[in-house]
Amino acid sequence: MEYKIKHAPQLPKKTFITALSSCNNVIIEETSLLTLSELGLLGEFLKLVPQVTVLHSVFQNINQSTHRFGGSLNTQTPQQILSTLQKHISTLRLLEVDGNTPIEKYLNCFPSEKTLLLTDDLYLLQLLGKPTGTLISGNLFNVIEFLYDKEKISKELFHESVASACELGLFEPYMRMNLLHESVAYYLNVVGGVDYSQTRFKPIFTKLFEIKRDSAFCFDLLFRMLDPKKLRTELHPETLLTLFRAFLIRHPIATLSSTIAIWFIRKCLNEDSNKLDLSGRSETHFKHWDEFQSIMMLEYGADIDLKFMFESVVNELLCLKEDVRQRAFEAVKLCFIPTTQESTMFERIYQKISYTTTITRLSEE
Incomplete structure (x- = not known):
């Protein structure tokens, strides 16, 4: 990853698992799409979740980034994310929301229903305000633990994923x-x-x-x-x-x-x-x-x-x-x-x- 992200908090394991099963709205934010894809775990996670939400604007940005001339110089990561999302299109909800900025759009994602937001960006959370009764947030370490508990990754890959996560562009990883x-x-x-x-x-x-x-x-x-x-x-x-x-x-x-x-x-x-x-x-x-x-x-x-x-x-x-x-x-x-x-x-x-x-x-x- 080419930029530094101050890391968002990790939820207690039991709290995350409960939220994942009880929340009506599971949103994966852009930084978590990046980190989970870099670790090769995005597809495994999507297999286990009945439905996930990605902002339509985020999906568009990823799609545009896959084009050699219209997107970023390094198109491999967005291509990988796009390919994974397309494989799970049946459980993917692309949400079109109003808002002039990404913050406004995310704020309009969860006006009332209970939402689990997967993000590795602490600054985003701070701008959204502290998690409340309707908004719960987790990070990539929650997903790594979840996949291991579900026996979708081995013990060796579990620990390797934790180590590899610390080699990404995360500042002060929050585990x-x-x-x-x-x-x-x-x-x-x-x-x-x-x-x-x-x-x-x-x-x-x-x-x-x-x-x-x-x-x-x-x-x-x-x-x-x-x-x-x-x-x-x-x-x-x-x-x-x-x-x-x-x-x-x-x-x-x-x-x-x-x-x-x-x-x-x-x-x-x-x-x-x-x-x-x-x-x-x-x-x-x-x-x-x-x-x-x-x-x-x-x-x-x-x-x-x-x-x-x-x-x-x-x-x-x-x-x-x-x-x-x-x-x-x-x-x-x-x-x-x-x-x-x-x-x-x-x-x-x-x-x-x-x-x-x-x-x-x-x-x-």
């Missing part, structure tokens, strides 16, 4: 977190680890974490993407390291050691703090500490100083808000058996850096 987690697990849950850039997860990662996107938003998205409870699996340390390095190249808002420490703290916070063994340690938290050490050793060498690892964690703990900080501190302590060398060393370093930080802050006031 729900559960779909992103499925893609992470499918491509990156490899025994022995894998460099993400050597998999088809690369176009997904590249588009989601584009340099132009807000770094703070992307930082939070990175950790939500790697939430093991949502992934239902643990990624190999080497795989995680490739993701962290690549992220920081695009968004250098933290050091690598602090990024790994934040990831570790978030994992500890998200675990149940009541499940302790007889030694007073949480095996789940200890497992997270073991993973943290493995990643740090991969990056800094097997002889990495324990003090450096503790300091990396403590420095990030002290950046948290006070109420969260105390909970996080207690959560990290569960990684160690009380009164052991590791436990004592961690608490001592926490107290020392905390004291130094407090003194420094007071002196600056």
Whole structure:
């Protein structure tokens, strides 16, 4: 695709399926015709829908674009769309509506009846106004999930379609977190680890974490993407390291050691703090500490100083808000058996850096 489209939102899967079966009016907007055709999925979708609506003006534009001299220089895509629509002409409704602009025409498409609008254009949705009780919108990821649920595409093609969608001219592709987690697990849950850039997860990662996107938003998205409870699996340390390095190249808002420490703290916070063994340690938290050490050793060498690892964690703990900080501190302590060398060393370093930080802050006031 030759132009950038800021991506329209994806509906929850169940909401989309319900809307598809209950709406009297299913309209496919031009951008969705383009994206679904590019992915080779338009025909498969049309086979499953009793009736779809395309604006007559949109159909005319596509038809004109197929002509070598009257249309665009690249006529292959409109020819492909036109051919697919003609194959499903019996279930296609061409709607002639009044309006001087495309926005006016779309507004006149759904004055009262419940409508499902398939669009990948966020700006169009914004100009139409927020979806209401009579207007529901979905995007190409909804269609990809729908086709997979209906067993019209294989698991391999399902995930390939998600990756390929991120190679289209979509700016900030809008996929729900559960779909992103499925893609992470499918491509990156490899025994022995894998460099993400050597998999088809690369176009997904590249588009989601584009340099132009807000770094703070992307930082939070990175950790939500790697939430093991949502992934239902643990990624190999080497795989995680490739993701962290690549992220920081695009968004250098933290050091690598602090990024790994934040990831570790978030994992500890998200675990149940009541499940302790007889030694007073949480095996789940200890497992997270073991993973943290493995990643740090991969990056800094097997002889990495324990003090450096503790300091990396403590420095990030002290950046948290006070109420969260105390909970996080207690959560990290569960990684160690009380009164052991590791436990004592961690608490001592926490107290020392905390004291130094407090003194420094007071002196600056």
